[in-house]
Amino acid sequence: MASNYDSLSARLRQAADYVAAHPLDTATRSLRAVADHSGLPPATFTRMSKALGYENFQELRDGLRQRLARRESSFAARATALQGDTDASDLVARNRAACIENIDALAADLDNARVEEIADRLHKARRVVVLGSLGSTGIAEYTAYMGNFLGAGWTQAGRMGTSVGASLADLGEKDALIVFTKPPFAATSVRAAEFACERDVFVLVVTDTHTCPALRHASARVIVPTDSPNFFSSYVATMFLVETLMATVAKRAGPTATRRIADVEAANLTLGEVRPL
CATH class of the missing domain: 3.40.50.10490 (Glucose-6-phosphate isomerase like protein; domain 1)
Structure with a gap:
């Protein structure tokens, strides 16, 4: 969304702004519910999703769910999750993979x-x-x-x-x-x-x-x-x-x-x- 924001029309930017400001609602509610809450037509979210490279709004929502699953709301919550992680022995490999993915995404x-x-x-x-x-x-x-x-x-x-x-x-x-x-x-x-x-x-x-x-x-x-x-x-x-x-x-x-x-x-x-x- 960030990399394509400037290329969106004013109407599609409104939909993108809503998704950015309400990630949890977007990830957990239906397209119609999101549209009703935002005051924008459902088709606007569909067009916005395609403009960002997704097949449809459902695919954008699935990606958002995955991102939210990886990111806790606070440092304290993330630290708690890390301390309870049963796969901590593989932390070196996971951190390496995350760093490489971050660099690759930025370079792209x-x-x-x-x-x-x-x-x-x-x-x-x-x-x-x-x-x-x-x-x-x-x-x-x-x-x-x-x-x-x-x-x-x-x-x-x-x-x-x-x-x-x-x-x-x-x-x-x-x-x-x-x-x-x-x-x-x-x-x-x-x-x-x-x-x-x-x-x-x-x-x-x-x-x-x-x-x-x-x-x-x-x-x-x-x-x-x-x-x-x-x-x-x-x-x-x-x-x-x-x-x-x-x-x-x-x-x-x-x-x-x-x-x-x-x-x-x-x-x-x-x-x-x-x-x-």
Whole structure:
């Protein structure tokens, strides 16, 4: 749904929005009941299902049931299910399979042209601010760390308790903001996306669901699969996205980035932050 949403008509988007907002009702109620509750004709849901690549609404509903079966409503509930799992000895294989499936699904959705377009906007930006709160803090820090090798304009908002507002206050149409946010969505991240959008900043939102409230403020979006047997959402596919995107930015940066990286490495050696190879 996330990858095909932009190609849907306004009417079919209404049906998709309903499914995204009411997954349990959609998975457990009949087509007529779903249509009555949503106020849309049954045929709209049928057309929406086919537009998303399903044979019919029943096939979409079956897929939704399978997804809901894999995903508990809270981290605590998922941890409880994991502790009671009698097949825990196979957890390594199951987690490996989930990570590979997540990466494959993301790679199938991400075409080179889309990655190049996002990388071009980031490369041309005067400043790039990266924001991630709660579970997304680590991936935001990693992204900003790599970006800072390419140019001094890459920074992480809210790092070590610093003000997010101070990081965003001077952004404008020549700048970019990357927001990582996944359920439960950090309110600060959603508000930051809205704040930047109102100032014509290029906003890239990386999340794992079409229902993410920050998406309405996004200039570009990437929906990253996060299925996992763990109690927490997987960040493996998100890491794959970040490393692919940053490699593309570095490729566009050319000799300037190479000199910058060499200068950073030399400074690290001079300061004793790293040991010589």
